[in-house]
Amino acid sequence: MRPSSHDYHYSKGGDVTAQATETRTHTLPDLIEPVRRRRRRLTPYYLLIPSAVILVIAMGYPLVWQLVTSMQQFGLSQQFGQPAPFVWFANYVKLAADPYMWTVIGRSILFCFVTAAATMVVGILVALLMNAVNRSVKIVIQIAMMLAWAMPVVAAMTVWNWLFDWRRGVVNWVLTTLGLPFQDHNWLANPLSFYFVAMIIVVWMSVPFVAFSVFAGLTQVSDEVLEAAQMDGASPRQRFWNIIVPIIRPVLAIVLLLQVIWDLRVFTQIKLLQDAGSIASQTNLLGTYIYQLGTGSSDFGTASAVSIFVLVLTVAISAFYVRSMLKEDA
Amino acid sequence: MTTNRVAEETTTAQYRPRGRANRVLLSAVGILLAVVWIFPVYWMINSAMLPNVVLQSRTPTFAPFGGSFDNFASVIQGGTFLPALGMSVVIAIIVVGCCLLFAFLAALAISRFRFRGRKAFVLAILFIQMLPAEGLFIAQYKLMSSVHLLNTVLGVSIIYIAAVVPFTIWMLRGFVAGIPADLEEAAMVDGLSRTQAFMRITFPLLAPGLVASGVYAFLQAWNEFTVALVVLQDNADQTLPLWLRGFIQASASRAIDWGQVMAASTLVAVPVIIFFLFVQGRMTSGLVSGAVKG
Incomplete structure (x- = not known):
């Protein structure tokens, strides 16, 4: 032609x-x-x-400043106004050799994956449940989810601190009533149970988003296809893995990605739990570690180096998300 | 014919959770789940209504019978709540106003024009939207301190606008793209000026998008904690989340008065919950729109 x-x-x-x-x-x-x-x-x-x-x-300039600062050395004399000497990658080398940095990275990644996985599993189960129950029960679940989602994070943290309060908290009361030895149990003293509490709180806050998104995905699975599969003899488990999951896979992928990104940078929850009484050095994740370096010890060089690490990590993970969003931008 | 119908009924019945007992069980699980999830919110309001003496008891009180609004009154009369509320409101207004204006213009650009650098800009806002505040707040703190904007409404607002505007652009882009440009042109052919056509045709169609984006920006500005913690270090200038944190710390030096703390939390949470209910659907579809067809 x-x-x-x-x-x-x-x-x-x-x-x-x-x-x-x-x-x-x-x-x-x-x-x-x-x-x-x-x-x-x-x-x-x-x-x-x-x-x-x-x-x-507000974004570009701080980013450049941070990149430059991550190659400068800050010490006591800088607090009295001396210019910081340029040391190239010394801060990064120092961090790479610092076992504490690796501990914090390991904790953050572990916390991120366990929390994101727990959120996904619970969120998907809630979505399946919303899909299975009748209309009125579904609305009750949706209202509960919506309220939890809407809670401002600081207010939510305050409530959770109260729920887990070691002397008068409801959680200890319930466990004690059930006959478990939780009278006056301090949840935040031990790092492991500190993270457990943090995980419960983050899961509580994040599940509504996962549940609503997956539920929206489930509405795309047609009843006819499921019925046809059942007539061909597919068990419920087979129907879930071979029909439902492939159809909602795009939603699952995006939601999981967002959870990983959000849980990796978790700051407010950890900071406010630390406030409530636990040793910061034993419970630091990346966000609180940067905060401590930058505002506590005014070591802007090291703080910037850790920040750059976090940014690079986030951008690398976000790349998938951005690519899927771009598909929509025709 | 009849056999056919019977067969059909059995399949649907089997596809649904099997039998009545199963369905009742699922509903019970659903209700239990809802109760567990809503409990912290309920507990906040419940404790806020109860006097401290009751809360100090070893056995929790599960319903606020005989409760009062005394805790709310003493929180408000404490004198620090209202200034913090004022600061949060002013910041929220600035952020919402600027974000809507900036994002609207940018959304027009990327959805109505094809130009060199468009793709780079879209890519940039998508990435910036993902940047964690925790990765930049030290630098933003130094920036604000170098231009003497620490502890000011303006300083915090600038950072918030930059943090919120990328997603707002993305959200509005969808709305603007949904309104055909022909509509405006048709109105101009019918004798309206470009401004008139915009104000009478495009703007009303865009209103729901502006409301949703505005509420989103409001929620972000109202709830933000990390940047506020770093940039607002003066006790006299605090937003509500910071004030709430300070309130607990001040209370912790004595034994914490949980009744007042919960009343304070409720005061911070209520406006958010109300606004949130408006925007929830839009936020879900905005975040996962690539994957879920609306």
């Missing part, structure tokens, strides 16, 4: 009216057209200016 000369005119850029006027002598609109065209070409850039400016100021 060779384009006719007529088509050629269209594709050259003129719209129908422009082509119609072509045969005539140049009129005033024709002469104005190039000016207007250029203005229109620049319009999108003008529209982007406000967003771009604020992003450069």
Whole structure:
């Protein structure tokens, strides 16, 4: 199919009216057209200016500052205003040799994966449950999920601290009533049970999002297909793994990715639990470690190096997410 | 015919959880789940209504019979709540206003124009949206301290706007793309000016998107803790989340008065819960829109 000369005119850029006027002598609109065209070409850039400016100021500049600072050494003399010497990658080398840094990284990754996995499993179960029960029970579950989701994180943390309070907390009371030895048990003293409490709280907050998203995915699974599979003799387990899971896989992938990213950078929950009484050095994750380095000991060089590490890690994991979002941006 | 129908009924019945007993069991599990999930929220309100004497008892009180609003009154009369509320409100208004304006313009650009650098910009906002505050807050702290904006509404607002605007652009982009440009042009052919066409045709269609994005920005600004913790270090200038943290710490020096702390938490949470109910559906679909077809 060779384009006719007529088509050629269209594709050259003129719209129908422009082509119609072509045969005539140049009129005033024709002469104005190039000016207007250029203005229109620049319009999108003008529209982007406000967003771009604020992003450069509050994100771009700190990012560059942080990259530079991560290669500077901060010590006592810098607190008295001496300029920090440039040491290239010394901070990174120092961190790589620091067993505590590896402990914090290990903890963060472990906490992230266990919490994200728990959130996914519970979230999927809740979604399946919402799909199976009748309408009124479903609405009750949805309201409960929505309220938990809506709670501001600091308010939620306050409540959970109260629930796990060692003397008057309901959790200890319930466990004691059940005959378990939890009278005056301090959950936050031991790092392992500290993380357990943190995990419960994060799971409680994150499950609603997972449940609603997966539930939305489940509505795409048609009853006919499931019935057909059942008539062919597929067991419930087979129906779940071979039909439901493949259909909702895109949702699962995105939701899991977001959970991993969010749980990796968990800060507020850990910080506020530490406030409630536990030793920070034993319970630090990446976020609180950076906070301690930067605001506690004013070691901006090391703090920046750890921050850069966190950013690189996040961007690497986010790449998948961004790619799937871009697909939508046609 | 009849046999056919019987067969059909058995299949649907079998596809549903088998039998009545099973369905009752599932419903019971569902109700139990809802109770467990809602319990912390309930417990916050319950404790907020009870006097400290009752809360100090070894046995918890599960319903606020005979409770009162005294805790709320003493929190508000404590004198620090209202300034913090004021600060949070001012920051939220600035953030919502700027975000909507900036994001609307940017959304117009990326959904109505094809231009060089468009893809790079979209990529940038998607990545920036994922950047954790914890990876940048030390640098943002130094930035604000170098321009003397620590402990100011303006300083916090600038960081919040930058943190929220990427997702707001992304959200609005979907709405703007959903309104055909032809609609506006048709109105202009009918004799409206470009501004009139925009105000009468496009803007009303865009309103739900603006509301949803605005509520999203509000929630982010209202709940934010990490950046506020670093940038607002002065006790006199605090947003509500910081104030709540300080309230517990002040209370902890005596034995914690959990009744008042829970009343304070309730005061912080209630506006959020109300706003959240508006925007919930939109947020889910915005975050996973690539995977779920609406």
